[in-house]
Amino acid sequence: MICLGIEGTAHTISAGVVKDWNEKCKVLSNIIKIYRPEQGGIHPREAANHHAFYVADIIRESVDKAGVDFSELDLVAFSKGPGLGPCLRTAATAARALSLSINKPIIGVNHCVAHLEIGRGTLEHCTDPVLLYTSGANTQVIAFAEGRYRVFGETLDIGIGNCIDKFGRTIGLDFPCGPAIEKLATKGKKYLDLPYSIKGMDIAFSGLLTAAEQYYNNKEKLEDISYSIQETTFAALTEVTERAMAHTEKNEVLLGGGVAANKRLREMVKIMANERGASFFVPDKDLCIDNGAMIAWLGVLMYNSGIRMKVENSFIDQRFRTDMVDVTWRD
């Protein structure tokens, strides 16, 4: 089966084409276009306008790059949620138009579950992982238990990417601030005490953000503050992931989301995995960030397990939680 997936939950519009092959996922193309605001954070309407402007070209490019014809597509998948309403609606509208014009079925999928499934689909030996999903909006520790992907831990306030972006904006960096903060952090030497806030397997960042901004107002070095933010938040994320692994008795850990591109976070989770004799997985960078291929792949899994959706029922759901999805494609 060949499926084209359209992602559009937040700042990224993307289309990817995948094929199932021996129960694994073969990515044929994955075209990604990211909206970058001139200043400040994401403006939902501006982001949606950006997506509407590019989506048709991206769909065509992804089909061309995949080396297939539109008539060879068997399924159209789109990100049903969670995300920003205007962005979701733009991607869903494009998916409906495509589905109707090529007369192929449509399916809406959960964005967070897609981040986990693309790891299982593309990485060998990655079968039953605990996912640490870290992005701008989302920070969740997800694992399969009793027929669903359950959220074992999540942020109680803001996402880790959002925390880093907010600090970055305070010091005058452009969105997304992660790469610049990571660069500053490698030059930091002095650890400045920051709140390390864990509640069970949940986590909170807003107190840490305020404390970090105070260090900035007190003229501490940006390198040292960045270093301390990374060391504290990533250690706490790694700890809650380890707790979830112990709790669920799983021995695979998978990273996903934009913040998974951070080398220090990867290193910490890898050390944790090694120390407990578990396997560590991280997908290719383009499959870690928001992308159409992962949406397409989850569409394939759902469709093959018998799930069907009509165009008139292809609603979006801004608050589509990970644990609302009935996982019919796994035992």
Added chain:
Amino acid sequence: MNFDVIKKRRIKKGYRIKQIDNNLISTRTKEEAKLMIEARAAGVSIPIIYDVDLINGVITMEYLKGKRIKDILNSLDEKERARICKKIGESIARFHNNNIIHGDITTSNMIFLDDKIHFFDFGLGEINSELEAKGVDLHVLMEAIESTHSKYSNCFNYVLEGYKKELKQDANQVIKKIQDIVKRGRYR
């Protein structure tokens, strides 16, 4: 010692820098021992502590030859499950009455022995009288029940029944707080 003990050792984590790791190990060990003793005084079943080593992060305590609640809860009949869950709620209320916050109430952190629920793993706990802290404490358990005992999610209602019975302040205020915390979660 001619009886069984268990040594809870906090292991150094290679992924954390020393400043964070040392600080967490000593504060959590100290806090855990303190809270266990206070919870015991509040009438909750807690393993007896024999020794606390702050430098190496080791607590030596009584070894309980019981079963983890996590491992037995799903296989009990409905009536027994309700009875156990009410007992759990009563115990939580007893330490909350003394403003003791456990910090990580899951069914993995309770042992059933001699018809009593024994609590341990207070390492993320604190003394806090605020409704918010008590609400978060119960919310952690609610999430654990939803994810690990999803077929028996009414368990949490039984827990609340026991909690209401034993709590000295108005339990509905804490329950209201739990609902607030749920709504604060992503996409609720």
